[in-house]
Amino acid sequence: MALPARLVAEFNELLTHYPHKQAALIPALHRCQEELGGWISPQTMEDCAAFLGLEPVEVYGVASFYPMFRMRPPGKHVVSVCHNISCALRGADDLLAQVCEITGAQPHHTSADGRFTVATVECQGACANAPMFDLDGVYHEDLTPEKVVKILGSVK
């Protein structure tokens, strides 16, 4: 297995941004996660290591350090609910409970039908528009129970 040609082409350009190859690792892992099933598989880490001239264990060490990199395949959609202080003050506990109920997924798990993974996340920088969640990379802010029903109900 190796990285798909389109990603290799992209990463070759990425390398021109930095004086050392390793600096491209985190942006490259982001692109892999986006393009290769929503997670960082052991194979992906080995492929990135080979591409950047690193030991696989160095890539594991970095990938597992950063909360945004998933080490397991997620469901079709990922809902990340902020549960830090500003959101908690504006009802994040209730929001999380509602999201779990609608999706059928428990926090940090995927629903039985594979459609949703629900995660709790630390502060996303949307504090003045709490509570919030991130659905597949898009922020939804100033959430109310009605909005949540609408947003999650329209997910295909």
Next chain:
Amino acid sequence: MSQYPTYLLDRAKLPDAHTFAVATKHGAYEALRKVLKEGITPAQIIQVVKDSGLRGRGGAGFPTGMKWGFMPDPAKDTRPRYLALNADESEPGTCKDRVLMEMDPHGFLEGCLVAAYAIRAQAIYIYVRGEYRAPYNRVAAAVEDARKAGLVGKKILGSDFSCEVWMHKGAGAYICGEETGLMESLEGKRGHPRPKPPFPAMFGLWGQPTTVNNVETVFNAPFIVLRGAEWFKSMGTKTSTGNLLVGVSGHVNRPGVYELPFGVTCREILDDVCGGMWKHKKLKGFLPGGSSTGVLPASFIDTPMEHDAIKATGSMLGTAAMIVMDEDTCMVRAHEIIARFYEHESCGQCSQCREGTQWLHQIFHRIEIGQGKREDIDMLVTLSRGMAPGKTICALSDAAAIPTLAAVAHYRGEFEDHVAKGCCPFLPAGVKRPSFAGAH
């Protein structure tokens, strides 16, 4: 609030201010043009920024001109040099840099270029937290538009100043907002802060001279270059000059990011700017500058929002992210959440922080669920004193200890109440808190 002069968000409020056409029509890149056209020297820029009293807006409040002045003389030190932009905004309660990046990315980019010119950096790395996709995309688009207009890259506007700008995405680790953690992360490693010295100006990215600045900090620079140090000092207080972005969250009627001069009182922010308390409740307390600044009870609400006055209360200005809590807020629960955050974000290098943040979280949790003992309250204090000040490589350990000490100091009775009653007195009978949160 409108009686105060503004400049930070003026352009951001215009429709489509993020586009090159609107931004340049309303003054974007004027300072950069002036600098390059009139041959203003890097030393002159550093001097005017020093004279202005501009202090970093990322939390520490370090004088910006002085920081720029730490960069070695390029005549004597010919190594490549870098400017790293800390757009890893992740201090809980803080959501201001996002506004600048999303609404006025060209103003931000101009600030980056002026700063890079002042420290003679050949490249700028803009490190944006990974979750900030929309702000990242706006800034990335601004960089490309500016590049096409000859404002980024080789020989900017035909001058001798060349500077590349690269976007870089973080991946969700708070510790990468610490400047040396940021540099490690940018190099493609775990965000483990480096012991200092050596300082970034001598040994930064890839061991080269580097300055790390916050988004809002550099955003101020073009205004200072155009309007001068005296103009800047006409706003704010003697030791905290200019305007700052105050992000207000929690139990207020109008949470938001507001531009205000330093020195406006927290009461004015709460009542006039934010329309008072949410649902007509009473104020219980507030964190003046993000989750790592100690909580202040309502009696401190007349404190001016500026470095010295907030420091005098025993708290810190931090990122001026005011988190407001009403009378129904359980301070044990609030600080359990804060402790959980620091446990989650500790990088694990220093034992005081790695172990201490776990302990703090566990103790807050058991007090909150009614399983705490009286000695647990003192244990919070003992632990915190073992974690700070200055006992670890970076200040994350302090950031966990400071709010803990403040919470126990100001709300000890509430902790004792939890222990005595064997439950959280703020919860209706029969209601349980969500179960103990696991790993991320």
